[in-house]
Amino acid sequence: MFSTKQEKNKGKMLKKPRLWISRFLSQLTLDRARENFEVYLPKIDRPASKNEMVELSSKVDAFLICHSEIISSDVAKNFNKRLKIIANHSVGTDHCDLDALKSIGIVVTNTPDVLSDATAEISMLLLLGAARRAVEAQNIIKEGKWNSWSPSFMVGKQVTGQRLGIIGMGRVGQAMARNARGLNMQIHYHNRKRLPKEQEKGAVYHNSKEELLRISDFLSLHCPATLETQEIINKKTIQLMPNNAIIVNAARGKLIDEQALIDALISGKISGAGLDCFVKEPGGNPKLSALKNVFMLPHIGSATEKTRDAMGLRALENLNAYFSGKRPLDQVT
Numbered sequence: 001m002f003s004t005k006q007e008k009n010k011g012k013m014l015k016k017p018r019l020w021i022s023r024f025l026s027q028l029t030l031d032r033a034r035e036n037f038e039v040y041l042p043k044i045d046r047p048a049s050k051n052e053m054v055e056l057s058s059k060v061d062a063f064l065i066c067h068s069e070i071i072s073s074d075v076a077k078n079f080n081k082r083l084k085i086i087a088n089h090s091v092g093t094d095h096c097d098l099d100a101l102k103s104i105g106i107v108v109t110n111t112p113d114v115l116s117d118a119t120a121e122i123s124m125l126l127l128l129g130a131a132r133r134a135v136e137a138q139n140i141i142k143e144g145k146w147n148s149w150s151p152s153f154m155v156g157k158q159v160t161g162q163r164l165g166i167i168g169m170g171r172v173g174q175a176m177a178r179n180a181r182g183l184n185m186q187i188h189y190h191n192r193k194r195l196p197k198e199q200e201k202g203a204v205y206h207n208s209k210e211e212l213l214r215i216s217d218f219l220s221l222h223c224p225a226t227l228e229t230q231e232i233i234n235k236k237t238i239q240l241m242p243n244n245a246i247i248v249n250a251a252r253g254k255l256i257d258e259q260a261l262i263d264a265l266i267s268g269k270i271s272g273a274g275l276d277c278f279v280k281e282p283g284g285n286p287k288l289s290a291l292k293n294v295f296m297l298p299h300i301g302s303a304t305e306k307t308r309d310a311m312g313l314r315a316l317e318n319l320n321a322y323f324s325g326k327r328p329l330d331q332v333t
């Protein structure tokens with residue numbers, strides 16, 4: 001039998017940790033979350049404000065957030081001590097000031113692996129869409145303006161057998177390389193570390209990004225957005241690329257100096273771009289939208305049912321590990 005005090009403690013131990021989920025996640029994720037957590041959901045599916053997040057930090061033990069929730073140092077420093085862990089429903093963590101969160105002892109996790117295939121699929125769609133002038137072609141037929149045909153009509157750039165440069169040969173970069181091999185593309189890459197031979201699968205490693213850019217008829221970005229990678233594609237680096245190259249970005253908008261890319265798309269130095277990410281999200285860049293040679297998508301790289309479920313479950317696995325006293329598999333701080 002328990003004494004009243006023991007009963008109280010037992011009650012405390014049995015209480016589920018409180019979890020705030022910032023956005024409308026998949027039904028499977030919500031159902032599973034309720035098994036181990038007392039779940040708090042938003043009424044409207046929109047990014048949470050700084051003040052809301054600070055207020056919530058005193059009411060819950062954990063956050064499950066998306067890249068739309070910006071945890072800057074001024075948000076982090078006002079967090080209540082109750083908040084113990086932030087599980088991201090994203091592989092990218094650039095929306096979180098990791099140093100600030102680490103300094104106040106908040107554990108941060110992400111969801112690698114599970115979205116690599118979906119993101120690589122979108123990267124290939126962007127590459128093909130940009131190379132084969134999908135926007136222009138689609139507009140002509142949809143707007144009822146397809147009234148002639150000639151051998152010089154809508155001539156694009158062939159992809160099969162061409163050179164593809166990949167910056168960031170992590171999980172998504174490798175999945176993109178696998179897709180591109182299906183089109184017989186020659187894979188070249190730059191990465192912080194050269195991959196072991198068996199992972200390279202014949203891809204050519206370039207020690208510097210400059211060296212890679214010089215031979216990249218097609219370039220696909222797959223690195224995280226950090227201080228080092230911010231605007232790696234800029235006026236200077238674009239000039240290194242072969243004329244008429246194609247640039248693809250399904251990683252983060254901050255990797256590209258958008259004005260430099262716009263100038264290169266107008267001058268023809270870059271013949272097309274396929275973009276799923278922008279400096280300003282949501283919304284994108286109207287100057288890019290105005291260009292016919294840009295194939296654009298609204299940050300939907302990982303947006304498949306299978307991947308959304310997998311991201312949600314992976315974030316929950318990290319939370320479950322933390323609350324059962326183990327180190328989460330995807331702990332980043």
Ligand code: DGY
Nearest residue numbers: 067089090091092302
């Ligand atoms: C990611 O996981 O980082 C994707 O961009 C979706 O948030």
